[in-house]
Amino acid sequence: MNRTFDVAIAGGGIVGAACAAECARAGMSVALVERELVGSGATAAGMGHIVVMDDSAAQFALTRFSQRLWHEMSAEFPSEVEFEPTGTIWVAADDDEMAEVRRKHEYYAARGVRTEILDQHSLREAEPNLRLGLAGGLLAPEDAVVYPPCAALYFWKRARDAGATLISGTVAKLEAGNLQLAEGTVIAAGVTVNAAGAWASELTAGVKIRKRKGHLLITDRYPEFVRHQLVELGYLKSAHSVTSDSVAFNVQPRRTGQLLIGSSRQYDNESKNIDHDILQRMLERACAFMPGIGPLSSIRAWTGFRAATPDKLPLIGPWPESPGLFLATGHEGLGITTSLATARLLVDQIAGRPSEIAIQPYLPSRSFTESHV
Amino acid sequence: MSEEISIQVNGRAIMVPAGATVAVAVTMAGDVCRTSVSGEARGVLCGMGICFECRVMINGHTHCRSCQILCAPGMEVVTGKSGAP
Numbered sequence: 001m002n003r004t005f006d007v008a009i010a011g012g013g014i015v016g017a018a019c020a021a022e023c024a025r026a027g028m029s030v031a032l033v034e035r036e037l038v039g040s041g042a043t044a045a046g047m048g049h050i051v052v053m054d055d056s057a058a059q060f061a062l063t064r065f066s067q068r069l070w071h072e073m074s075a076e077f078p079s080e081v082e083f084e085p086t087g088t089i090w091v092a093a094d095d096d097e098m099a100e101v102r103r104k105h106e107y108y109a110a111r112g113v114r115t116e117i118l119d120q121h122s123l124r125e126a127e128p129n130l131r132l133g134l135a136g137g138l139l140a141p142e143d144a145v146v147y148p149p150c151a152a153l154y155f156w157k158r159a160r161d162a163g164a165t166l167i168s169g170t171v172a173k174l175e176a177g178n179l180q181l182a183e184g185t186v187i188a189a190g191v192t193v194n195a196a197g198a199w200a201s202e203l204t205a206g207v208k209i210r211k212r213k214g215h216l217l218i219t220d221r222y223p224e225f226v227r228h229q230l231v232e233l234g235y236l237k238s239a240h241s242v243t244s245d246s247v248a249f250n251v252q253p254r255r256t257g258q259l260l261i262g263s264s265r266q267y268d269n270e271s272k273n274i275d276h277d278i279l280q281r282m283l284e285r286a287c288a289f290m291p292g293i294g295p296l297s298s299i300r301a302w303t304g305f306r307a308a309t310p311d312k313l314p315l316i317g318p319w320p321e322s323p324g325l326f327l328a329t330g331h332e333g334l335g336i337t338t339s340l341a342t343a344r345l346l347v348d349q350i351a352g353r354p355s356e357i358a359i360q361p362y363l364p365s366r367s368f369t370e371s372h373v
Numbered sequence: 374m375s376e377e378i379s380i381q382v383n384g385r386a387i388m389v390p391a392g393a394t395v396a397v398a399v400t401m402a403g404d405v406c407r408t409s410v411s412g413e414a415r416g417v418l419c420g421m422g423i424c425f426e427c428r429v430m431i432n433g434h435t436h437c438r439s440c441q442i443l444c445a446p447g448m449e450v451v452t453g454k455s456g457a458p
Contacts, residue, residue, distance in 0.1 A: 221458040
């Protein structure tokens with residue numbers, strides 16, 4: 001059966017689901033095409049950290065805008081979305097990193113984001129299981145954690161309630177005007193959207209996306225062991241190196257009392273299997289910050305693939321080589337945070353209306369300069 | 374008659390035969406092992422260390438499989454109702 005929609009979206013991750021909801025609520029007829037379950041890919045593999053970041057002005061603008069959208073919507077989330085305003089603590093190991101804490105505090109304050117500088121003692125009070133001797137940290141109280149697959153499902157339900165259709169199938173071909181499923185069905189659409197995450201370049205040749213593999217591990221329940229999302233400030237130095245494999249201390253408390261432990265970043269490793277060497281490095285890094293993690297029981301470790309762009313900013317807007325085909329991908333490690341802002345910016349462009357933030361930094365037509373931060 | 378030993382389950386002394394598992398002591402105390410994240414009672418299911426349903430806290434160590442550990446004199450067992458995670 002061949003059907004026609006205003007918008008057909010390839011990929012039912014959290015970004016595709018958010019886009020489907022935003023388009024449907026703007027009155028468009030929407031098809032969301034997903035090959036497995038909504039929110040089952042990188043969405044389910046990631047941590048679910050709603051975080052404002054400032055690697056670049058454009059990254060700050062997008063994450064801040066999107067964080068606000070999460071907070072605005074949070075009152076209506078069902079409990080399984082597990083929206084918890086835990087805040088983030090950026091952990092500073094030494095005086096150099098404390099200088100970075102002060103810089104970050106000023107940068108955020110100048111842009112209306114409240115943060116709090118923690119000295120050695122207040123850090124220890126906030127998180128007693130961190131090791132002794134850390135210099136301090138920066139508390140960002142407006143950051144939050146969520147359970148991403150349930151958030152994606154909730155976004156899909158908003159789309160469905162606004163009339164969207166979910167189509168189960170693998171997209172074989174995506175072009176302006178139509179989307180073709182592997183079993184042959186052709187879905188005609190005024191606008192097609194590539195929201196296929198790390199697989200986006202397989203659907204649209206020439207899109208600058210690379211798969212960036214990550215590992216996560218979840219423990220048994222240890223309530224109160226960690227209270228905030230904890231990220232080492234060195235993350236900015238180590239985890240975002242664009243060349244080599246890297247690990248960083250990044251721990252998240254779940255509502256169940258479980259801990260999610262990350263993180264790793266690897267290019268050129270497209271196997272879904274656990275890489276035990278990097279998993280070990282990741283856990284050693286976690287134990288270096290939090291020695292008490294060592295004796296905890298883990299339940300499971302897994303991998304996922306981030307959609308990485310050369311300049312660490314997502315691709316949101318028309319694909320210049322094929323007007324009518326839009327991209328909503330390339331969110332790397334920030335897809336959960338920026339899903340809602342992405343959906344807004346996408347539907348603004350489809351509907352030809354102005355956006356709350358400048359869209360130029362995210363347009364697929366931009367020229368890319370490799371970031372080495 | 375085999376030798377009996379005394380252990381604490383949620384602060385209460387329970388006499389069990391030597392060689393009994395902690396799961397036996399918890400059952401004799403009339404308690405369940407733990408509470409699931411959705412608030413349901415959980416106890417011994419497989420009895421052979423595979424299912425992890427029978428976890429309790431033993432001598433301060435959380436998430437011990439009670440079906441795999443033998444009672445020892447003076448052991449202190451805490452189940453979900455007394456705050457074990």
